[in-house]
Amino acid sequence: MRLRSKAFLVSTGLLLLLVLASIVIGGFAAKNTSDTPVAVVGTASDAVAGASGLDITEASSVEEAQELVKDGSVEAAIVPDSSTQLGIAVIANTDVPSGLLAQLSVSPPVQLLDENATNPFIVYLVALGFGLVFLMSAMTFGSTIAQNVVEEKQTRVVEILMSAIPVQALMAGKVLGNSILAFGQIAVIAALSIIGLTITGQADLLTGLGAPIVWFVVFFAIGFVLLASLFAATGSMVSRQEDIGSTTTPVTMLVMIPYFLVIFFYDNPTVLAVMSYVPFSAPVGMPLRLFVGTAAWWEPLLSLAILLVSTVGVIWLGSRIYQNSLLKMGARVKWADALKS
Numbered sequence: 001m002r003l004r005s006k007a008f009l010v011s012t013g014l015l016l017l018l019v020l021a022s023i024v025i026g027g028f029a030a031k032n033t034s035d036t037p038v039a040v041v042g043t044a045s046d047a048v049a050g051a052s053g054l055d056i057t058e059a060s061s062v063e064e065a066q067e068l069v070k071d072g073s074v075e076a077a078i079v080p081d082s083s084t085q086l087g088i089a090v091i092a093n094t095d096v097p098s099g100l101l102a103q104l105s106v107s108p109p110v111q112l113l114d115e116n117a118t119n120p121f122i123v124y125l126v127a128l129g130f131g132l133v134f135l136m137s138a139m140t141f142g143s144t145i146a147q148n149v150v151e152e153k154q155t156r157v158v159e160i161l162m163s164a165i166p167v168q169a170l171m172a173g174k175v176l177g178n179s180i181l182a183f184g185q186i187a188v189i190a191a192l193s194i195i196g197l198t199i200t201g202q203a204d205l206l207t208g209l210g211a212p213i214v215w216f217v218v219f220f221a222i223g224f225v226l227l228a229s230l231f232a233a234t235g236s237m238v239s240r241q242e243d244i245g246s247t248t249t250p251v252t253m254l255v256m257i258p259y260f261l262v263i264f265f266y267d268n269p270t271v272l273a274v275m276s277y278v279p280f281s282a283p284v285g286m287p288l289r290l291f292v293g294t295a296a297w298w299e300p301l302l303s304l305a306i307l308l309v310s311t312v313g314v315i316w317l318g319s320r321i322y323q324n325s326l327l328k329m330g331a332r333v334k335w336a337d338a339l340k341s
Contacts, residue, residue, distance in 0.1 A: 002144055002181060012185055015136050019189055022125050023196035036100050039065040039077040044088045047078055054100075062091075069093045072120075076100050120267060126209065126291050127266035129193075130216060130284050131259040137185055137220070138227050138255045141178040145228055146235030146248050148174060149326075153239050158326055167323045175228040182224055186217060212287040215300055219283035219307065226279060226311040227255060233318035236325040237333040246332060254280045262288060269294050276303050279310035 002008055035055040040048060041062055048054055057074055059065040065077035069091055076097045081089035090097065152158040161170055190213060197209075234247040258281035265271035266288065275285030276295065282303050289295040317339075324340060325333040 002178070008140070008144075008181075011136065011140050012188075015133070015185070016189065016192055018132060019129060019192060020196055022129055023193060023200060025125070036076075036097070037074040038100060039068045039074045041065050041077065041079040044078045044080050047088050066091060123288075123292055124266055126212075127262045127284075127288050130287055131262040133186065133189055133216075134220060134223075134284050135255060135259040137182050138224060139252070141182045141224070142227055142231040142251065142255065143244075143248070145174050145178055145231045146244050147241065149232055149235035149322075150238060150241055150244055153236070153326065153329065154241070162326070167326060168319055171229070171232050171319060171322045174232055175225060178228055179221070179224055183217075183221060186220060190217070208291060212291040215290055216283065216287040219286060219304065222304070222307050222311050223279065223283040226307070226314045227251065229311075229315045229318035230254075233321035233325075233338075236322045237338055239329045239332075243332055257281070258284045261285075276300075277306060279307045282307050 037055040037057065038048065039057045039059045041059050041064075045056075045058070048056060055074075057068065059068060059077065062077075062079045065074075065079055068074045069077050070093060072093075075092070077091040079089055079091060080087060090100065149158075152161065158170075193209075193213075230251045231248060234251055235244060237247045238244060258275060261271060261275055261281065262284045272285050272289050272294070275281040276289050276299065278285075286295065286300050286303050290300065321338040325338045328337075
């Protein structure tokens with residue numbers, strides 16, 4: 001029924017359009033050309049005399065020029081270098097400025113301040129992609145589970161179901177059924193991303209995203225089961241559709257907070273490190289850290305182990321709430337009653 005619903009098909013289509021749009025925007029941004037901002041020190045200005053397409057900033061020293069490169073004010077710095085035959089050198093931050101070298105009349109040696117860094121704009125797009133996919137999939141299928149539980153309580157169908165199958169099996173069916181749909185949606189998004197990156201000529205980005213995407217799928221699979229169990233449990237605590245928000249809001253916040261954190265702090269190693277070990281944000285934080293190369297090989301394994309243990313605990317807790325609340329009609333079930341043995 002969920003697969004045939006218009007709401008599901010429309011939301012999936014919108015999500016696919018957003019993913020495709022981010023890929024296309026990234027491709028255009030990579031190909032967009034404009035005046036190259038450069039810093040020039042002293043006599044090195046002779047190398048850029050008459051060169052077109054350069055936005056020149058004069059620096060008083062090599063140290064000042066390096067700071068301009070580090071903070072992103074300029075793409076590169078051209079400085080005097082008596083050790084080279086050309087008498088100048090180029091200082092860059094993350095990669096070799098091939099466009100700048102083509103604009104100069106000479107080809108000086110290039111020194112990279114950070115050889116392993118990734119383009120910040122690309123990192124932002126990847127963070128947006130991981131966060132958006134996790135948010136929309138978890139919210140779409142999580143809210144569906146909660147609404148379905150309340151609908152069965154309202155119509156008294158749940159009483160018939162419980163006479164035929166155990167309560168734990170009923171909850172497991174809801175979680176697993178929606179999980180299969182969620183994983184199918186993720187597979188379509190992954191295929192679209194691969195095709196889009198290939199068509200737009202971003203094969204290098206696709207290569208760098210390979211392992212992070214695999215880890216994202218693994219973390220998402222386990223993290224979604226954790227969240228789905230909470231949505232089913234909190235949905236069983238009310239008897240009317242209008243009251244769903246009163247119990248599912250905490251779970252909704254657990255889904256939304258990682259999205260906003262990864263968007264605003266995608267370039268903050270400390271915040272990402274903390275996110276990668278918190279069960280509710282690990283599906284977003286750890287794959288992003290793997291993409292930018294700030295996570296050691298053992299960190300995703302440790303984070304995954306923490307997520308697995310947390311998921312088992314949440315399933316046990318959610319099952320108790322679900323079983324204690326499912327047959328209680330009328331007012332919202334209190335947490336003390338839902339958690340009692």
